Amino acid sequence: MSIRHWQAWAWRLAILSVLWWAISGGDPASWAWGVPAIVAAAVLMPTFNWHLRPMALLLLIPHALWLALRGGLEVAWLACRPSLNLNTRVVEHPWHYLPEGPAQLFMASLINLVPGTLALRLASGSLQVHVLNLHDDTPASLVRLERRVAALFGIAIDKET
Incomplete structure (x- = not known):
């Protein structure tokens, strides 16, 4: 070895x-x-050839914690106010930056940790996400998360996109 x-x-x-x-x-x-x-x-555990970026990890952790806190507070608010109308949807998130493999799986797993969201189907072209309460910024939020995961895995992103 x-x-x-x-x-x-x-x-x-x-x-x-x-x-x-x-x-x-x-x-x-x-x-x-x-x-x-x-x-x-x-x-x-299978061995993956991951080259995670430590600085990107340090930036991702507070972002993930913020998503979890915000999602948890929203789910708690919705549970305490059952009269509120939910805007439950299945969102199709097309992959912009992440190639098929560990990075996509990591993002899908990370989404599952955010209260009020659930990754339903992982495909090479997109990710289906069940959202408990859809907001106007949900698609943009998924793209921001994908960018952070891409940075974590050292995947180059065109600055103009």
């Missing part, structure tokens, strides 16, 4: 360990289950 393979495996272990710690709330007893699960996931 090459050094690069070992480094990738070590990164997977580190990331999965941090995720486990966050999910378990740092409970020491959870590591009895966590360690075997983390090692199995790291071993079985």
Whole structure:
């Protein structure tokens, strides 16, 4: 095995360990289950040739947290006010920047983490997204998110688009 393979495996272990710690709330007893699960996931996880940009990740994290907070507040507001009319729709988001593969899958997964949205169908030409309450800026918001994911994966974007 090459050094690069070992480094990738070590990164997977580190990331999965941090995720486990966050999910378990740092409970020491959870590591009895966590360690075997983390090692199995790291071993079985397919190796992707991802070259994520650390600075783009630092910019994406607050944006994703903002989307989650805004979506959560909106869903809570709608739940507390059942008399409000929802504008539920399925939006077809055409891919502008992301090639087929891990970047598209990452964006679809990220959309699933935002309350009030759900990625329904991932295709090479588009992504179907169920939106609980469609706003005028929803399509533009999806394009902005796609641009941030493209930056994360180091995908060049024409500045004019």
